[in-house]
Amino acid sequence: MKNNKSADKASILIIYTGGTIGMKQDPSDLTLKPFDFSQILDEAPELGKFACRIDTYTFNPIIDSSDVEPALWQQLAQLIYDRYDEHDGFVILHGTDTMAYSASALSFMLEGLTKPVIFTGSQLPIGVPRTDGRENLISSVEIAAAKDGEGHALVPEVCICFDNMLMRGNRTTKVNSDNFRAFRSENLPPLAEAGISIRYNTSLIRKPEDWSRPLTLHKDLDTRVSILKIHPGITPQVVRNILLGDQTRAVILETYGSGNAPCKEWFISIVKEAANSGKILMNVTQCLGGSVNMDIYANGKTLKEAGVLNGYDSTTESALAKLFHLMGRGENNTWVKTHLELDLRGEISK
Numbered sequence: 001m002k003n004n005k006s007a008d009k010a011s012i013l014i015i016y017t018g019g020t021i022g023m024k025q026d027p028s029d030l031t032l033k034p035f036d037f038s039q040i041l042d043e044a045p046e047l048g049k050f051a052c053r054i055d056t057y058t059f060n061p062i063i064d065s066s067d068v069e070p071a072l073w074q075q076l077a078q079l080i081y082d083r084y085d086e087h088d089g090f091v092i093l094h095g096t097d098t099m100a101y102s103a104s105a106l107s108f109m110l111e112g113l114t115k116p117v118i119f120t121g122s123q124l125p126i127g128v129p130r131t132d133g134r135e136n137l138i139s140s141v142e143i144a145a146a147k148d149g150e151g152h153a154l155v156p157e158v159c160i161c162f163d164n165m166l167m168r169g170n171r172t173t174k175v176n177s178d179n180f181r182a183f184r185s186e187n188l189p190p191l192a193e194a195g196i197s198i199r200y201n202t203s204l205i206r207k208p209e210d211w212s213r214p215l216t217l218h219k220d221l222d223t224r225v226s227i228l229k230i231h232p233g234i235t236p237q238v239v240r241n242i243l244l245g246d247q248t249r250a251v252i253l254e255t256y257g258s259g260n261a262p263c264k265e266w267f268i269s270i271v272k273e274a275a276n277s278g279k280i281l282m283n284v285t286q287c288l289g290g291s292v293n294m295d296i297y298a299n300g301k302t303l304k305e306a307g308v309l310n311g312y313d314s315t316t317e318s319a320l321a322k323l324f325h326l327m328g329r330g331e332n333n334t335w336v337k338t339h340l341e342l343d344l345r346g347e348i349s350k
């Protein structure tokens, strides 16, 4: 890497899980299907110019990320944990559809990161003309290898690198299915931007309190979470089924604006019944930007009084991952609720 002596010996592990970046059109039915990983690296010979060692790991099977399940997050987190001492940074090639969920999940499962974990992918397969995959991959590797003068990683966080922007993973949402700016981090500016050089927004990047503290792996996840998106015309049956479902320990309420929902009697009474029966209810806004504040409007206040917790400016993806993680810690609901409203990995601004 240019101008960065301490990155000379950087060792990067590229982990290939699947997604468009590594797909090719199957001539038999014209659909995109995953192809062999070695061919992906052949498409980015520029990687050979970096003064860092690149190792690779391919998941089996490689998948379209719409098939991602929490088990894949557990495998990914375990792999990074097992190979942590061998590498200076990790780049995960992943489909864009669920990348924001996976990046959010890993941010909670890996506590005390001192090394970069960078998710990337592409909107066009890496082998086709005008692909965004090559730039995304090259920038990700450069960022994963970047160190400061003391030899510490410049970005020891779980991030998504896409279309020249490096974003905190648990702040990111997929917003576009066909242009190259597929992701946005509306509530937090990018941690870095790649232009002629890569400009790091160092004041925003989280650093560990103690660089020598070992990484903690939290693999257990409790997935008993449902999401209720509030909309005009929503019926008592739907609200009841989701909020009071037997298999549900927590519900994310995706509300309007700054955290508002209907204050109709039937709605509030179901919310209260759910809260009183021990369900964890978390308020997250449907808006791409801005925060929940249940003290502004009477309708928001009614939710707060009914026992709904504040999700602040969390994305839905991050709220889901945080609940899976906190509920998986084996603690009771009071502990989960207290931690839910704390900023654990830079996922909310308070």
Ligand code: ASP
Binding pocket: 018, 019, 020, 021, 063, 064, 065, 066, 094, 095, 096, 097, 098, 121, 122, 123
């Ligand atoms: N369906 C693909 C996936 O998420 C889309 C992509 O990679 O962009 O795996």
